[in-house]
Amino acid sequence: MPLNSTDQARLRLTVFAALERFLDLRGGFATRDELFNFTIDGARFPLIDYTRGIRNPVELDATLSVVSSLDGPYPDRVDPATGLLEYAFREGDSFAGDNRKLRVAIDQHAPIIVFRKPMPNIYVPVFPAYVVGAGADDRHVLIALDEGMGQVYRNGVRPVFEKRYVERVVQQRLHQPLFRARVMAAYQKTCAICRLKHPELLDAAHIVADADEAGVPTVTNGLALCKIHHAAYDQNLLGISPDYVVHLDRALLDEVDGPMLRHGLQDMHGIELTVPARPGERPDRDSLAARFEGFGV
Ligand SMILES: [Zn+2]
Incomplete structure (x- = not known):
């Protein structure tokens, strides 16, 4: 009834x-x-x-x-x-x-x-x-x-x-x-940088901005990143080279501060991205290269 x-x-x-x-x-x-x-x-x-x-x-x-x-x-x-x-x-x-x-x-x-x-x-x-x-x-x-x-x-x-x-x-x-669902599924709800596995703290980040506003963004232009690493990536405090290696901003590497800076950011310098198991879902290297130019190492 x-x-x-x-x-x-x-x-x-x-x-x-x-x-x-x-x-x-x-x-x-x-x-x-x-x-x-x-x-x-x-x-x-x-x-x-x-x-x-x-x-x-x-x-x-x-x-x-x-x-x-x-x-x-x-x-x-x-x-x-x-x-x-x-x-x-x-x-x-x-x-x-x-x-x-x-x-x-x-x-x-x-x-x-x-x-x-x-x-x-x-x-x-x-x-x-x-x-x-x-x-x-x-x-x-x-x-x-x-x-x-x-x-x-x-x-x-x-x-x-x-x-x-x-x-x-x-x-x-x-x-x-x-887009979020596809990225989260491909990365098994894990930050590609620090491997944090809390979806409520993860974003589906774009590597390059959507050229076509109406287009459906593809997984290969995405990265599952935790909030702090997403923000650091967008602020160019952190870059990702086309060979899937994480780079930290030089000035940031020289800073001295508490555990978030030390472990959350500086320790990520030089680590390799955790990427999806399926090759077809991994980050597009050309897009990473284009984005990495803006990082300025
Ligand atoms: Zn992270």
């Missing part, structure tokens, strides 16, 4: 808060088993359906989550003009079965989770997302990727946004989380 509407709204917010905390500790992605065995207040509450791409819990009138395929036979796509994700209805009657609660999500303006799967068994969520309508052909729904767009597109309103704004939303809500 569905809960009353206040409890439904509360349950959604509880799920979102728990998922956010979970992602902080896991490097921004979850596995299928982790989502299927997710717990809320100690009780199991799956965030995905094991066999379908849509999760409609009995407690809720509207859909909780959908899994968007990036490379399936009919990949879900983002309309570059509107920034809306097009998500295909399940086969059959688009008003019945699993699709019915997707329609209720439109009517109730209920926030949902969109899981994207950039790699096998890696789920990267976008939430809150809002189902704002059905496509003209009635074969798919349109999903706004953030609260602002969800509000504006509500009730079938279709304003024309500036291209730059749409690109920024897509970049922030889709591309950056995928």
Whole structure:
């Protein structure tokens, strides 16, 4: 039986808060088993359906989550003009079965989770997302990727946004989380410099800035770095040569100070990067060389 509407709204917010905390500790992605065995207040509450791409819990009138395929036979796509994700209805009657609660999500303006799967068994969520309508052909729904767009597109309103704004939303809500997840997975949630293994203290750093704002950054232009080493790299206090060796700024090497300077930074001078096991995921040497020019040894 569905809960009353206040409890439904509360349950959604509880799920979102728990998922956010979970992602902080896991490097921004979850596995299928982790989502299927997710717990809320100690009780199991799956965030995905094991066999379908849509999760409609009995407690809720509207859909909780959908899994968007990036490379399936009919990949879900983002309309570059509107920034809306097009998500295909399940086969059959688009008003019945699993699709019915997707329609209720439109009517109730209920926030949902969109899981994207950039790699096998890696789920990267976008939430809150809002189902704002059905496509003209009635074969798919349109999903706004953030609260602002969800509000504006509500009730079938279709304003024309500036291209730059749409690109920024897509970049922030889709591309950056995928980049983080890919980098964290490739580096097994470990700082490439000091080998710290706390995802909540790790960033997915870029080697060179994204040339194409709308492009999806690739793992080979990324490094998993802890917060301090990311900041040191961005400030050119630390450089990485194309042969994967870490270099410290000369003046910094001569400084005398406490354990963070001594062990956290100076001891890293001359060590070799810990890179992904798969050659295809390792840092691109040309990008490292380009970036290393700015370090100035
Ligand atoms: Zn580190």
